Amino acid sequence: MGIIYFISALVILILAALLISILGQGLPHVSWHFLISHSSSFESGGGISDQLFNSFYLLIVSMIISLPIALGSAIYLNEFADPKSEFIAVFRSAIEVLSSLPSVVVGLFGFLLFVLKFHMGFSVLSGAIALTFFNLPLLTRSIENSLAAIPNLQREAGLALGLSKWETTEKVIFPAAVPSIVTGVVLAAGRVFGEAAALLFTSG
Structure with a gap:
């Protein structure tokens, strides 16, 4: 039973680490302009x-x-x-x-x-x-x-x-x-x- 709890906690920790990493790197780049502006195939800086x-x-x-x-x-x-x-x-x-x-x-x-x-x-x-x-x-x-x-x-x-x-x-x-x-x-x-x-x- 202890092994099951350990594996479950390990999976939760891995998922939490991935989520924190994604949010930490992505949220600073999210802005209102990014959400409402059109995408561009020819230059960087377009929106979604x-x-x-x-x-x-x-x-x-x-x-x-x-x-x-x-x-x-x-x-x-x-x-x-x-x-x-x-x-x-x-x-x-x-x-x-x-x-x-x-x-x-x-x-x-x-x-x-x-x-x-x-x-x-x-x-x-x-x-x-x-x-x-x-x-x-x-x-x-x-x-x-x-x-x-x-x-x-x-x-x-x-x-x-x-x-x-x-x-x-x-x-x-x-x-x-x-x-x-x-x-x-x-x-x-x-x-x-x-x-x-x-x-x-x-x-x-």
Whole structure:
């Protein structure tokens, strides 16, 4: 047990040292001008406003596309779908396969489909749609787990009060699961915000 504690403390110390080193060397060079000025390919001293805008644009477009689909899929899978159905089993297997795909594979798929087949070219929109396929399985599983964490007693109470299955989901289950859903959305957004490999093939 002591060895485990020692290794854990060593890993924490290494991470803390790396973080302190990065912040110590980087923070003195961060300024408001650096954040809002445009980057330049011909001279030093440019900013990162273009990169920040593209990152947030990709994140917002990807979440606008994927969040309603993931929310609807998760509600159906957890509240209305028959767990013994073969279609649901195949659907869940597809989600697991998609969630395990490397980002390079998703990028190549987006390159072949959106950039070449649909003639969208290297654009931010092509990258956002490709990231939707990358983000959708994780978001669906996260929301489904949030709904599954709500006790069945609340579902039975809603039905006992005369609410329909959909009304119980909408007025009882979903509001109770919102904090967990928000956490899952934030984690998925962080994954999209930090993605780079898929964008090399779709956004250039």
